[in-house]
Amino acid sequence: MRFKNRRSSSKGKRFILSTLLILLVGAGAGGFILFFEGEKPLASLDGTGDFLGNNATIQYSVHDNKSGIRSIYLWAEQDGNKKILHSKEYPRSTYKSPVGPLEEIEEIGFDIKKQGFKEGPLTITLEATDFSLQGWFKGNKVTVIKEVSVDTKPPKIQILHTEKYISPGGSGIAIYKVSDKESIHGVTVNSKFNQGFLLGDGRDDTFIAFFALPYDTAKIEELNITARDKAHNETIVPFSTTLKKARQKRDIINVSDGFLSRKIPEFQQYYPEMTGDFIDKYLYANSSVRKHNNKQISELCINSSPERLWKGHFTRMAGSARAGFADHRTYKHNGEVVDHQVHLGMDIASTRRAEVKAANNGKVVFGDYLGIYGNMVLLDHGQGVFSLYSHLSQINVTVGDSVKGGGVIGLTGTTGMAGGDHLHFSMLVHGTFVTPKEWWDKHWIDVTIDEPITDSKF
Numbered sequence: 001m002r003f004k005n006r007r008s009s010s011k012g013k014r015f016i017l018s019t020l021l022i023l024l025v026g027a028g029a030g031g032f033i034l035f036f037e038g039e040k041p042l043a044s045l046d047g048t049g050d051f052l053g054n055n056a057t058i059q060y061s062v063h064d065n066k067s068g069i070r071s072i073y074l075w076a077e078q079d080g081n082k083k084i085l086h087s088k089e090y091p092r093s094t095y096k097s098p099v100g101p102l103e104e105i106e107e108i109g110f111d112i113k114k115q116g117f118k119e120g121p122l123t124i125t126l127e128a129t130d131f132s133l134q135g136w137f138k139g140n141k142v143t144v145i146k147e148v149s150v151d152t153k154p155p156k157i158q159i160l161h162t163e164k165y166i167s168p169g170g171s172g173i174a175i176y177k178v179s180d181k182e183s184i185h186g187v188t189v190n191s192k193f194n195q196g197f198l199l200g201d202g203r204d205d206t207f208i209a210f211f212a213l214p215y216d217t218a219k220i221e222e223l224n225i226t227a228r229d230k231a232h233n234e235t236i237v238p239f240s241t242t243l244k245k246a247r248q249k250r251d252i253i254n255v256s257d258g259f260l261s262r263k264i265p266e267f268q269q270y271y272p273e274m275t276g277d278f279i280d281k282y283l284y285a286n287s288s289v290r291k292h293n294n295k296q297i298s299e300l301c302i303n304s305s306p307e308r309l310w311k312g313h314f315t316r317m318a319g320s321a322r323a324g325f326a327d328h329r330t331y332k333h334n335g336e337v338v339d340h341q342v343h344l345g346m347d348i349a350s351t352r353r354a355e356v357k358a359a360n361n362g363k364v365v366f367g368d369y370l371g372i373y374g375n376m377v378l379l380d381h382g383q384g385v386f387s388l389y390s391h392l393s394q395i396n397v398t399v400g401d402s403v404k405g406g407g408v409i410g411l412t413g414t415t416g417m418a419g420g421d422h423l424h425f426s427m428l429v430h431g432t433f434v435t436p437k438e439w440w441d442k443h444w445i446d447v448t449i450d451e452p453i454t455d456s457k458f
Contacts, residue, residue: 037066038140041128045146047107048124053231054152056112058085060126060144061105067131068100068138074108075116075370077123078150083115092131099131112152120314122150154233155180157225160206160456162239163448167246169215169326169435171427172275173449174239175456178227185227187211188236189219194290194430197306197383201453208453210384212429215342248326251343255282255333259419265416270369273424279333285372286331286339286417294344298431300366300378301386309382313442314359315405317423319350325435344433345388345426352421353394353411359387359425359439360405364397367409373424374416377409387439388426391418 042272047059062069074086086108090100097201123144129139154392156179163172174187176196186196209225224238260278268274269287323343331339362379365386370376373390377397380386393413403409412423427436438444 037132038134039064039066039132040140040142041069041130043126043128043142044315045124045126045144048146048148049230049232051149051151051229051231052112052122052152053154053229054112055232056110058108058110058124059106060108061103062093062126062128063103064098064100064128064130065102066098066112067139068098068102069104070100070129070131071127072104073125073127074111075125076117077125078117078121083117085110085115104165110403112150117150120153122148124148147404149231151229151231152233154235155183155185155227155229157185157235157237158226159225159237160237161452163211163241165242165244166213167244167435168213168217169433170244171210171212171429171434171438171448172241173452174209174211174225175199175452176207176209176225178207180227180229181205183227183229185225187224188226189213189223190217191222192430192432193226194384195304196225197308199453199456200308201457204402207457208383210429212432212434213243214376214432215246215344217243219243236396240346246326249324250328250330251323253329253331255279255331255338263417267371270371279338281294282333283339286341289371290341290417293373294433296370297366297378297388297428301380301384301428301431304380304384304386304430305363307381307382309362309380310385310405312360312362313445314387314427314436314438315357316359316427316440317348317350317354317356319348319354319423321346322349322422323347325433325437345390345424346436347422347424349420349422350412352422354423355408355414356389356392356410356412356423358405358407358409359402362387362403364399364401364403364409367395367399369415372417374418375410375413376416379403379409384430385439386428388428390424390426391416391422393421413432 041062041064043062045060062072072088075084082448092099126144128457129141132139134140158177161175166172178185187194189211194209194211196207199206199208220243224236226236228234260282264278264281273286323344327343329341360381362381365380366378375392375395376390378388391413392410394411412421414421427434427439
């Protein structure tokens with residue numbers, strides 16, 4: 001009996017020792033995996049540009065999802081001149097994984113000239129280690145190298161022509177030369193940037209920028225030609241113009257219940273979020289939908305063809321004028337004022353379902369239903385100039401089509417916020433609605449655009 005007890009006791013001790021051994025081995029293996037993990041951190045300099053200018057910035061990111069980041073070193077080197085631009089070392093915060101931070105993203109600025117670097121190639125190096133005990137306790141290390149070019153010389157701008165007079169809702173041009181042809185350049189007016197394009201008359205160093213003033217411009221506080229190169233060096237050359245007053249009409253629109261009963265079901269299909277009575281839905285469409293539509297149109301005008309597609313003045317559809325550009329409208333329902341809006345185009349009435357022709361050569365960038373504009377076509381004429389045709393009953397073109405001036409693009413109608421059959425025609429310059437009257441005027445085109453282009457050659 002005692003023998004059996006001794007044997008049971010011995011087995012129990014062996015079981016405990018085996019269990020402890022397994023636990024120790026497991027703990028050792030877990031510790032080895034934890035503290036001797038062999039996965040390197042991930043590091044990147046992808047956020048850093050290929051060119052560095054006077055106000056240089058370097059963007060880096062480091063990630064380590066295992067033991068955490070131990071250290072980060074960033075330096076620049078050129079012809080033996082090596083300068084540490086940034087360094088970080090993290091103390092061990094715990095003995096559990098992760099020991100250090102898992103992510104570090106920074107943007108480091110430095111003065112190129114102050115650090116003694118000059119124009120030409122420059123090497124940027126990013127080095128990061130983790131808290132692993134690999135490599136004789138030094139951790140896993142990753143090194144990322146990026147070759148960049150130092151360019152601290154801003155572009156040079158030579159102005160050849162600028163606009164002398166412009167009105168709210170009017171258009172203008174600037175003609176200029178830029179030493180760096182790959183720079184981003186154009187006219188900035190009251191914080192609005194209007195991109196410039198190669199003139200396209202055989203000269204490879206002369207550019208034109210069309211710009212415009214919104215209808216409600218009260219003062220020109222900023223007007224200049226700006227050029228910014230790939231290294232973000234920037235040159236700003238101001239110029240001045242005379243702001244002329246523009247005559248703007250005020251009108252009253254009576255919204256009848258009959259009009260509401262005809263129009264609201266159309267809008268309800270496209271904007272099911274409208275709620276309330278017919279007048280509530282109308283006000284939502286006339287205000288919120290209008291604002292959203294105009295934003296969409298402005299976004300469609302961001303990417304314009306760099307080539308001037310149009311030639312000569314834009315043609316006006318035959319018919320009587322029903323409303324003008326920048327007419328300030330007061331809307332009344334049952335004798336009470338319910339809304340105020342501004343009409344950003346010209347309304348022309350002809351026969352019912354009359355042919356709508358392209359006002360000039362261009363490319364279709366939109367041809368579909370768009371809220372208050374109903375069935376609408378938007379043409380890109382190149383270099384930031386666009387024309388818009390709305391309330392159509394029929395659209396004859398599709399996005400991507402090239403059209404010639406005079407080509408039929410649709411038929412007039414009453415879609416959108418139209419009370420009767422007519423064409424709503426708008427002109428836009430870089431997404432800003434402008435008066436079509438200037439673009440319809442051959443004399444204005446000659447004096448404002450074509451003659452200055454010819455004169456700039458001499």
